[in-house]
Amino acid sequence: MTTRRQFLEGAGALTALSVIHLRAAQATPVAMQAAIDAVTGGAVLRPGRVKLDIPPLVENGNSIQCTVSVPGPTPASDRVRALHLFNEKNPQPNMFGVRFGPRAGPAKFTTRIRLAGTQTLVAVAKLADGSFWVDRVEVVVTLAACVEDP
Amino acid sequence: MTARVIITAPTKAKKGEIVTVTTLLAHVMENGFRHSSTGVPIPRDIVTEFVARYNGAEILRASLYPAIAANPYFAFEFVAEESGILDFSWMGDNGFAASRQIAINVE
Numbered sequence: 143m144t145t146r147r148q149f150l151e152g153a154g155a156l157t158a159l160s161v162i163h164l165r166a167a168q169a170t171p172v173a174m175q176a177a178i179d180a181v182t183g184g185a186v187l188r189p190g191r192v193k194l195d196i197p198p199l200v201e202n203g204n205s206i207q208c209t210v211s212v213p214g215p216t217p218a219s220d221r222v223r224a225l226h227l228f229n230e231k232n233p234q235p236n237m238f239g240v241r242f243g244p245r246a247g248p249a250k251f252t253t254r255i256r257l258a259g260t261q262t263l264v265a266v267a268k269l270a271d272g273s274f275w276v277d278r279v280e281v282v283v284t285l286a287a288c289v290e291d292p
Numbered sequence: 293m294t295a296r297v298i299i300t301a302p303t304k305a306k307k308g309e310i311v312t313v314t315t316l317l318a319h320v321m322e323n324g325f326r327h328s329s330t331g332v333p334i335p336r337d338i339v340t341e342f343v344a345r346y347n348g349a350e351i352l353r354a355s356l357y358p359a360i361a362a363n364p365y366f367a368f369e370f371v372a373e374e375s376g377i378l379d380f381s382w383m384g385d386n387g388f389a390a391s392r393q394i395a396i397n398v399e
Contacts, residue, residue: 205361229359233325237359243350245370247310251352252367256323256359287361 169235174228177235178266181226182274191275192225192267198280203257203287210240210265211250212275221270222249231261256287295319295390299380304397305372313344314367315380317390323358339364339384347376372398 169177178187196208210225227237240251249267257263260282267275296318305311317339324336338358344351351370364382375398381391 207365209367232359233323234357234359236355236357238357239355241353241355243345243352245346245349245351247351247368247370250369251354252314252365254361254365256361 169230169232171230174230174235174264177228178226178264181224181239181266181268185272185274187266187274187276189276189278191269192265192277194227194263194265194277194279196263196279196281199282199284200257201284203259203283203285205254205287206257206281207252207254208263209250209252210267211248212267212269220273222246222267223270224268225249225251226266226268227255228264228266229257229261230264232256232258237263257281257283259283259286295382295388297380297390297392299392299394301378301394301396303395304399307372307374307398309372310369311372311396312367312369313378314365315342315344315392316363316365317382318363319382319384319388321358321360321362321364325358337385337388339382339388341383342366343379343381344368344370345379345381346370347374348379372396374398 192212194210196206200206210227212222222242224239224241226239228235229237237255238253242249262278262280265277298316301313302311319339320337322334322337326334328334340356342354342356352368376396377393378396379393383389
């Protein structure tokens, strides 16, 4: 016979399991911060310089065009080394990381991304002087991508 | 089978001009988080790396994750310095590899 105590312990274990399952299904702001720290090495992120262009409201999360850039002239001393884009709600926090080589032109990268729901995106730029700049944009997504099955 | 690739870039440019290139690759970019109608997980199959070179030197190198939409599209810029070859290559899961070269004439 199941005692009240056994039942409660079982229920508690089930709740803990479901929490773990939810965590595994999507990135969280904590996971995003960890991904950003992996790129910056924990350096201070300063707002400005870098710009993330993306529509504030999208209907279909399966393909959204976005541009990450560092506008304006950049002297050789603070050339843009890399651009990164992160999210807090897709299954993985990383979206892309672009490193510029010796032939790089203006620091600007456009691509199409997937978004699994309304969330804040974070664009990070690494400059040659070792500084990191950040831009945050909230995007409202009506139809989420990534996790729904075919 | 060779991958289907569409690249748009000018064939001619003036020296010092900023040139925009766009690339489009036909690829499913299966993100590995979905299940088939029978509940079996669909394995990940994405393009993980893209490299653009201008006469052998890198313009940029991109690391890609499942958040990139199917048929990956990229647009970026470089400065035309001399005539030569633009080389684009993609690498991905299951040994996927594709590359395409185009010539640019700089006056």
